[in-house]
Amino acid sequence: MKNSGNCLEFYSETLEALKKNSSFRQIKNIVQDGKYIILNESQNSAAASGKLLNFSSNDYLGISSDKSLRDTFLKEYLSSGNKISTPSARLLCGTDSIYKELEDFLAKIFNKEKALIFNSGYHGNVGVYSSLINSDDVVFLDKLNHASIIDGVRLSKAQIIPYKHLDYDDLRSKLTKYRKNYKKAIISSESLFSMDGDIADINKLADLKEEFNTLLIIDEAHSFGVYGDGIGICKEQNALHRVDLILATFGKAIGSYGAFVAGSEVLINYLVNFARSFIFSTTLPEISVAFSLFALREQILKDNGLQKKLFSLNRYLRNKLKDYNILGESYILPVVLGENERAVQCSNKLIENGFYVLPIRYPTVAKNTARLRISLNSGMDFDDADMLFECLKTLI
Numbered sequence: 001m002k003n004s005g006n007c008l009e010f011y012s013e014t015l016e017a018l019k020k021n022s023s024f025r026q027i028k029n030i031v032q033d034g035k036y037i038i039l040n041e042s043q044n045s046a047a048a049s050g051k052l053l054n055f056s057s058n059d060y061l062g063i064s065s066d067k068s069l070r071d072t073f074l075k076e077y078l079s080s081g082n083k084i085s086t087p088s089a090r091l092l093c094g095t096d097s098i099y100k101e102l103e104d105f106l107a108k109i110f111n112k113e114k115a116l117i118f119n120s121g122y123h124g125n126v127g128v129y130s131s132l133i134n135s136d137d138v139v140f141l142d143k144l145n146h147a148s149i150i151d152g153v154r155l156s157k158a159q160i161i162p163y164k165h166l167d168y169d170d171l172r173s174k175l176t177k178y179r180k181n182y183k184k185a186i187i188s189s190e191s192l193f194s195m196d197g198d199i200a201d202i203n204k205l206a207d208l209k210e211e212f213n214t215l216l217i218i219d220e221a222h223s224f225g226v227y228g229d230g231i232g233i234c235k236e237q238n239a240l241h242r243v244d245l246i247l248a249t250f251g252k253a254i255g256s257y258g259a260f261v262a263g264s265e266v267l268i269n270y271l272v273n274f275a276r277s278f279i280f281s282t283t284l285p286e287i288s289v290a291f292s293l294f295a296l297r298e299q300i301l302k303d304n305g306l307q308k309k310l311f312s313l314n315r316y317l318r319n320k321l322k323d324y325n326i327l328g329e330s331y332i333l334p335v336v337l338g339e340n341e342r343a344v345q346c347s348n349k350l351i352e353n354g355f356y357v358l359p360i361r362y363p364t365v366a367k368n369t370a371r372l373r374i375s376l377n378s379g380m381d382f383d384d385a386d387m388l389f390e391c392l393k394t395l396i
């Protein structure tokens with residue numbers, strides 16, 4: 001019998017190694033307040049306490065911090081007599097009419113037969129990939145796809161064939177070489193990549209899907225609510241009808257919580273029957289579902305200038321940063337610095353100076369591409385971008 005070893009010793013040594021490598025993750029004591037974040041760090045922390053401009057939020061349109069929107073919603077919600085939540089899975093007692101209302105609304109705006117709400121984007125991706133494919137099948141995925149997609153495919157036991165980021169020649173050559181060896185196949189990509197801030201060409205992916213007889217699944221987590229009049233990049237690129245399943249989250253630009261997929265009736269019914277993260281988990285609280293619907297109707301799909309403001313802030317700051325190693329084209333602006341330690345030090349300095357910009361480190365991104373991930377939101381002003389730039393240029 002093998003020596004069973006000391007489990008706690010193993011965990012503790014592993015954590016120490018992470019600390020040495022500037023990779024140790026810690027939950028911070030913070031509160032979001034509009035475009036600011038209130039940081040209450042302990043005195044031992046390298047980071048200062050105080051009110052900082054928040055350049056690390058996914059609340060791209062400032063919806064979650066819009067107090068008047070929140071108050072209007074709560075007034076309506078409380079007077080509607082709706083419950084806060086139903087502690088049950090959807091297939092048991094957990095389907096209130098608000099779920100159907102939101103799903104029908106989403107199916108309509110995505111021009112798909114059906115939509116299905118998942119508890120989060122993570123649940124969504126894990127449920128979709130683990131149920132639609134198995135060990136006879138294959139998934140061709142962009143190398144930079146989100147961890148939740150990779151975890152879903154791993155659970156399915158399908159073969160994973162990564163292609164070079166946004167390189168559709170590489171994808172074509174891999175499809176040519178391997179597609180024939182498997183039964184079902186999926187091409188999987190994000191539309192707006194969360195760590196590089198760049199954008200997929202959905203029509204090129206759809207051409208390959210048609211040529212090689214695969215499904216095409218696009219994750220619009222970071223673009224839903226902003227691009228394509230709020231519907232996302234598939235809509236912006238006129239490719240909605242060419243994509244089999246679109247997944248998007250409510251926990252970013254919509255300022256709420258949860259996620260959904262939109263697609264054909266067959267695919268959605270299949271997920272209801274086989275996606276274990278949908279079947280075996282308590283449903284989202286009604287209040288989150290209702291807020292997602294409210295935010296979509298009252299803000300996202302109205303031409304109220306929020307998206308335009310975000311795009312112009314993005315052009316402005318990108319132009320200022322053009323001489324640095326900056327990636328992508330969207331309101332996610334990654335400034336690549338190299339080693340983990342450099343990104344951590346630079347982030348700590350920015351925090352000390354009042355700018356909450358977090359480092360993204362290996363293994364979340366490739367080795368030696370650790371970066372500052374600046375994300376903008378439409379609640380900010382050009383002055384805020386100027387101040388960040390002035391501080392940043394003294395550090396990098």
Ligand code: PLP
Nearest residue numbers: 120121122146194219221249251
């Ligand atoms: N997909 C992508 C591309 C993401 O960036 C994320 C979250 O960061 C998710 C899925 C997971 O979404 P959620 O946070 O709702 O679990």
